[in-house]
Amino acid sequence: MRNLFKFVAIVAAVFGFAGASTFVNAADAQDSIAAIKARGHLKIAVFSDKPPFGFVDKDGKNQGYDVYFARRFAKELLGDESKIEFTLTEPANRVDLLESGRVDIVLANFTVTPERSKRVDFAKPYFKTAIGVVSNDQTPINKVEDLQGKKLIVIRGTTADVYFSKIKGIDLVKYDQISDAFQALRDGRGVGLAQDTTLVLAWANENKGFSVGVGDIGDVEPIAPAVRKGNTELRDWINDTLAKLGKENFAHKAFDATLKPYYGNIKPEDIIVEGGVF
Amino acid sequence: MPFSGADILLDSANLARLAEGLIVTVRVAAVSIVFAFVLGMLIGVIALSRGKLVQIPYQIFLQSIRIVPQLVWLFLFFFGFAKWLGWNWNGETTGIVVFSIWGTAEMADIVRASIGSLPVHQTQSAAALGLSRSQIYLFVLIPQAVRRLLPVSINLATRIIKTTPLLVLITVVEVLKVGQQLIEVNILTNSLAAFWVYGLIFVIYFLICFPVALLSRKLEARWSVQ
Numbered sequence: 001m002r003n004l005f006k007f008v009a010i011v012a013a014v015f016g017f018a019g020a021s022t023f024v025n026a027a028d029a030q031d032s033i034a035a036i037k038a039r040g041h042l043k044i045a046v047f048s049d050k051p052p053f054g055f056v057d058k059d060g061k062n063q064g065y066d067v068y069f070a071r072r073f074a075k076e077l078l079g080d081e082s083k084i085e086f087t088l089t090e091p092a093n094r095v096d097l098l099e100s101g102r103v104d105i106v107l108a109n110f111t112v113t114p115e116r117s118k119r120v121d122f123a124k125p126y127f128k129t130a131i132g133v134v135s136n137d138q139t140p141i142n143k144v145e146d147l148q149g150k151k152l153i154v155i156r157g158t159t160a161d162v163y164f165s166k167i168k169g170i171d172l173v174k175y176d177q178i179s180d181a182f183q184a185l186r187d188g189r190g191v192g193l194a195q196d197t198t199l200v201l202a203w204a205n206e207n208k209g210f211s212v213g214v215g216d217i218g219d220v221e222p223i224a225p226a227v228r229k230g231n232t233e234l235r236d237w238i239n240d241t242l243a244k245l246g247k248e249n250f251a252h253k254a255f256d257a258t259l260k261p262y263y264g265n266i267k268p269e270d271i272i273v274e275g276g277v278f
Numbered sequence: 279m280p281f282s283g284a285d286i287l288l289d290s291a292n293l294a295r296l297a298e299g300l301i302v303t304v305r306v307a308a309v310s311i312v313f314a315f316v317l318g319m320l321i322g323v324i325a326l327s328r329g330k331l332v333q334i335p336y337q338i339f340l341q342s343i344r345i346v347p348q349l350v351w352l353f354l355f356f357f358g359f360a361k362w363l364g365w366n367w368n369g370e371t372t373g374i375v376v377f378s379i380w381g382t383a384e385m386a387d388i389v390r391a392s393i394g395s396l397p398v399h400q401t402q403s404a405a406a407l408g409l410s411r412s413q414i415y416l417f418v419l420i421p422q423a424v425r426r427l428l429p430v431s432i433n434l435a436t437r438i439i440k441t442t443p444l445l446v447l448i449t450v451v452e453v454l455k456v457g458q459q460l461i462e463v464n465i466l467t468n469s470l471a472a473f474w475v476y477g478l479i480f481v482i483y484f485l486i487c488f489p490v491a492l493l494s495r496k497l498e499a500r501w502s503v504q
Contacts, residue, residue: 048451049462056459058291088449096353100360102449179458182465183472206465 031104044070045089045103052262053109062086066107068254092157098228106226111159123238124276125222131160132197132215141192142213153190160194202262246275283470299456307439310377318385325390343383351376356448369450392427425501432494436487
């Protein structure tokens with residue numbers, strides 16, 4: 001599988017280069033605000049199996065912190081929070097969904113990184129995170145050095161994958177699906193699982209016998225909505241909207257509605273960003 | 279508590295969603311298999327010709343499909359075509375197109391090999407009896423070849439079915455993804471959700487693939503030379 005993904009990356013890079021230089025980019029201009037209004041609905045990519053950010057509830061409805069923002073964006077832009085078409089996304093295809101014009105906005109716990117910023121435009125953040133490692137209480141991981149010579153589970157294409165790939169002496173076990181990775185941790189296929197602090201905190205809160213020994217690896221990073229590279233019109237609109245929503249403490253409302261049941265009594269300001277002010 | 283957590287499978291809403299996912303899986307696989315078998319037969323027979331005009335395009339088609347992983351083709355058709363050509367096929371259509379092309383290539387080679395492996399004297403004897411070229415194929419070669427290609431083509435059909443979970447990367451929610459959604463949303467209350475949901479999906483895949491295998495065994499027995 002590792003080779004396969006390398007291959008995907010190479011093919012994508014080759015075609016991406018060819019695409020950038022010779023083809024007309026057909027995705028252009030399908031996601032201008034006028035085009036969205038004419039279409040009548042916003043196309044937003046969200047996760048479907050990543051509670052509490054984006055998941056599908058018992059009734060088959062999209063829910064979560066990201067979805068809460070997505071619905072409000074639709075209400076602000078089109079006057080109706082139901083005028084929205086959700087596209088299911090995976091960590092590995094968020095950039096492609098924007099580049100190919102399949103969606104207008106990605107609201108999928110998307111951490112801002114320099115690499116990603118080359119290919120998509122991030123708006124101001126609505127959330128923040130670092131990397132955390134969740135481990136079994138029998139074999140606790142309390143600092144990065146504890147991982148030397150051991151197996152660490154990561155999800156391919158995530159910030160944690162990139163970060164730990166640069167550290168020597170840690171054996172990375174990579175999974176494509178979040179649910180598979182957590183199952184692997186339960187099955188003892190690694191001593192720990194590295195992912196965004198928020199996600200591992202929530203998971204440890206729900207799973208007895210596991211806890212987050214270290215939660216501030218790397219820099220504290222902003223998580224922001226992303227639009228197609230060059231779509232400054234939509235990005236600016238999102239920034240203005242976030243600032244406006246900050247005046248009514250919208251992120252705190254979203255926290256209470258979606259995150260609180262998962263994190264329990266933590267300080268909202270530790271993870272949410274109000275009004276786009278990081 | 280050997281059955282704790284099994285109630286996740288008794289919830290009618292959960293089962294309905296799994297069924298929806300299953301319909302997507304079966305629809306993509308079934309349509310692709312039909313296209314693959316029909317087009318594969320046609321191209322396979324054409325590929326028996328030794329002419330360069332046939333062999334060069336055929337080999338390029340076959341090898342490029344075979345060498346490149348299905349996931350790459352899915353990405354290329356779904357994201358690439360949308361980006362460069364503005365073809366916004368939905369994920370399911372893209373999946374059917376890619377799996378049909380892949381299946382066609384594999385099937386064509388199976389057909390070509392099956393017919394090609396028949397002894398030359400079959401063709402020669404049929405010709406000596408005065409059968410025309412199309413009659414030789416229709417009445418002599420293809421009936422014998424079908425017996426040879428049956429086990430391999432059934433294997434191809436089950437491979438197509440088992441490749442459908444890749445579709446999740448082009449935003450298609452098939453049965454396995456629904457399963458993962460159920461597991462994640464129930465994790466708070468049900469730590470064995472993964473076991474039960476994956477267990478059910480295992481049974482579902484078995485129920486799809488086993489009848490196909492059974493049918494092939496029946497047909498093989500029926501058509502075997504007494």
